[in-house]
Amino acid sequence: MELGRRDLLLTAAALLAAPTIGRAQAAGDRKLGYAIVGLGYYGLNVILPQFANCEHSRVTALVSGDRAKALATAARYGVPERSIYSYETFDQIRDNPDVDVVYVILPNSMHAEYTIRAAKAGKHVMCEKPMAVSVAECEAMIAACKTAGRKLMIGYRCHFEPFNLEAMRLARSGAAGKVRYVVSEHGFVQRDPSKWRLKKALAGGGSLMDMGVYSLQAARYMTGEEPVAVTARESTDRSDPRFTEVEDMIAWTLNFPSGAIATCQSMYSANQNHVLLMGDRGRIELEPATRYDGNRLWTGRDGREQEVTAPPAGPGKTQFAGQLDHMAVSLRTGAEPIVSGEEGLRDLRIVEAIYRSARDGRTITL
DSSP states (O other): OHHHHHHHHHHHHHGGGSTHHHHHHHTOOSOEEEEEEOOSHIIIIIIGGGGGGOSSEEEEEEEOSOHHHHHHHHHHHTOOGGGEEOSSSGGGGGGOTTOOEEEEOSOGGGHHHHHHHHHHTTOEEEEOSSOOSSHHHHHHHHHHHHHHTOOEEEOOGGGGOHHHHHHHHHHHHTTTOSEEEEEEEEEEEOOOTTSGGGOHHHHSSSGGGTHHHHHHHHHHHHHTSOOSEEEEEEEOOTTSGGGSSSOSEEEEEEEOTTSOEEEEEEESEEEEEEEEEEESSOEEEESSOSSSSOOOEEEESSSOOEEEOOOOOOTTOOHHHHHHHHHHHHHHHOOOOTTBHHHHHHHHHHHHHHHHHHHHTSOEEO
16 A cells, blocks of 8 residues: 555656646646745745746745845745735735745744644645654644645655656666665754754754655655664764754664665764665665755666666756645645645654654664
């Protein structure tokens, strides 16, 4: 059943670049409107410029605690001043018919609050990863959206990134044979101790709650399985002012029903972006694996023997535009997003088990 779900995920993602989207557009010519909640680096410099590449999505509202920044951004993207909200006036978004989807791009600890408030305001929700800081919060977010009859999608952009999609397809096709082992490592050097990602109250944790999500996701979508056990350990220099509240490096091993094993790491003290799948007939390797651009893919028997060019994502498409438009198409067609709230919940259940294993020094059965 799980393999079938993952195959469906791959097929659905691939269809983003196919002519079937044109039929979805024919169901209504109006591009669906997004309210961007949070004008930090990712929202301002990564997501907002991507609407220019979207076929089915546009930005129609902004939510920010910085009025001057919001006004300047609104002028740049053609958002009317009446569609600028503060966090205090956010709930008034229910009265804005131009907003179909609220995209929550805030510190992790704020995801649950604004997802639930958006659902209560009658809006569909795209929420950045990690979905929340606990399983309980994830469950509350899913329940709020179901009660309101609204869709919830998590911002797992790599499910729309051409090289990752091609790597998944190769793995499913048996290009490497029976999957035996996956290595998934993600990290960067977080130098500034003042960053919110190093504050437990805002981030919910350290590198695991940030780069670790990429490592965990890749292990799951490359194997096409759900892990049954996890063993983890942490390595953090608590005398380092960056890591007084959260972990630096954490490593974990996942055991899968087929007998495959994944070894994963996340870190805030070294740069790494790498995914390697090894099977009994060869290997599939991504490095860089999950960057915003410049990812590369290789296959081979025991090394990088052939570099693979991923199929094009479609005219003007990027992983970000693909993600935004997928939500819009899901709303038009009534389909469930391929990375729904349930997918985010699955990750947080494993994340909690990783932390528990590292703390208790034992294997946790999932």
